[in-house]
Amino acid sequence: MKIHADRDRCIGAGLCALNAPTIFDQDDDGMVVLLDSSPTLDNSSDARRLAEDICPSKAIRITDG
Template identity: 65%
Template sequence: MKVHAERDRCIGAGLCTLHAPAVFDQEDDGMVVVLNERPTGTDADDARKVAEHLCPGKAVRITGG
């Protein structure tokens, strides 16, 4: 799997960093930054949860298996 973030869709809610801090961070302007594009284990599960259910701007997406 690979994690992508579309900064132009990000609204700066911070749910990604709250629920998957090993995968996501926020810039000073509040916009999402991907720290780990290819997480594994529970970090991958957390990133998938953010992408599928938690990101209000739908700025996070997962590609691949």
């Protein structure tokens, strides 16, 4: 699994950093910062849920590999 965070689409809602702080953070402007683009299996369910459900701007995307 590979996580992509599109900072141009990000609106700074912060739901990603709040719900998966080992994978996402926010910079000083509130925009998404990807901490782990290839999370372990322990973190992968959090990442998939965020990408599919939580991000209001759909700035987070997951691809295979």
